[in-house]
Amino acid sequence: MTVAESAGVELQMQIDEQRLERRRKIRTIATPLATVALLLLCWQFGVRIFEVPKYIAPAPSDVATTFVDKFPILLENFWPTFYESVLGFMAGNLAAILIAITFVHNKTVEMAFFPIAVFINTIPILAIAPILVLIFGAGLTAKVVIAGLICFFPTLVNMVRGLQSVSDQSLELARILSATKTEIFWKIRLPSSLPFLFSALKIAATTCVIGAIVGEWVGADVGLGALIIDSTFNFRSSLLYATVFMSSGLSVFLFVVVSIAERLIVRW
């Protein structure tokens, strides 16, 4: 075999390799998509064959039609929930991060307040939501607080773990370099905690939407939660399904945003 020939063979092998890689990628995307399509088909025909009334279980095609027809209403109710979720996400996580930092630097504060944090976390969000609506009124604030509260605990626990995840040798190195506590915090502890923080933020990205919707159930006339209650009581099942779809779309959107941010920031 000449050099050119062997180079040709190598190139061919590389192309084959790439083709195989692409096929593998397509498979990982196509398999779940096909499953979803199949389940939707089962649903569509199941509802038609067994003649299930539309107000009990609408067919996917009905939901799709409603989604398109009622899109302005859906969007109108989407934005309030979006704001409540995002504001709650920011408030809850910021509070959790700051408290985690205090816990790590002051054991007494941790001993004093950690049990309270655990206690608050054990109260079902559905039980505490009416209390918060009573305190903050039926406006935006109550929903933001509920959304924030639901984000708070996972982030607190993960952030504390993250800030403590620094290896002993890194701390010894810092000591040999005569680093101050502030330097250790900014240059070692905080970056170390980021992978842990992002795991928590990914949980929070979906739970904050749950918090906002639960808040709207208790008292609101706008928002996806209000729309869910409204369409349930009026037997507008297609609209109910479309709203549920919209809510999960919001969660997925926030999750994707956090995941992209994670990929850009945590590159190690």
Next chain:
Amino acid sequence: MDTAHAHETFATGSVPVAASLRNAFVKFGAFTAIENLSLDVEKGSFYTILGPSGCGKSTLLRLISDLVPAASGDVSILGKSTEEARLAREFAFVFQDAALLPWRTALQNVELPLEMGRKRGVKIPVSDKSPTELLELVGLKGREHALPHELSGGMRQRVAIARALVCKPKLLLMDEPFGALDEMTRDRLNLQLLQIWEETGVTILFVTHSIPEAVFLGQKVLMLQAHPGRLREVVDINLPYPREIKIRDTQEFTQYASYLRELLETC
């Protein structure tokens, strides 16, 4: 004398001393990690430290580097207390695992010591070599912007060595730096370390578990014994530098190694 070739001509009498311990004790509660240790480390020398586990090898380095306090006795580095020496960046430490910050590139890891300690009054000494040049010195040219997870174990340890050299320390404390590496990588790094030692004239204290490594690198081997940690014997290794890997096949080398092995068994 600061030049590297002073290594072979050991002067007797008043040699400049890099580190000096006088009747030093280290205690952790009721446990005595180091008992009554006295030692002078000549400037520019290369000492290796051997001993069974629990003999206080690592504690000795941590005592010198001001990480653990002496319960009694004196420790001085170039005539300064350990704290003064730490603030003057007289020594640097290389850990068993490289202890690199995973979010920093190789270059940024080497630069870390330049960014820390100012607020505590450290006057950061400037090395005559830039961080980039130091990475070149340890054979990592072209990998400056790689993150630690993109580097092999040996490369990570080289970055750690470059980081240790960035403040131009007079004393380099190494705690089993090559212990987790495979044999070939270890050999290569041993040779490179000797080269760096010759070029920079830095004093090195090197803890190891490996008898061949201790003999291959050191001018002297300090044998410590356990329970409590004590200096058992200082063995001079009279093999010429520069040393090559094949020196290990010589009879003298084997004699040193077997002598140390027998000594270690009684420690």
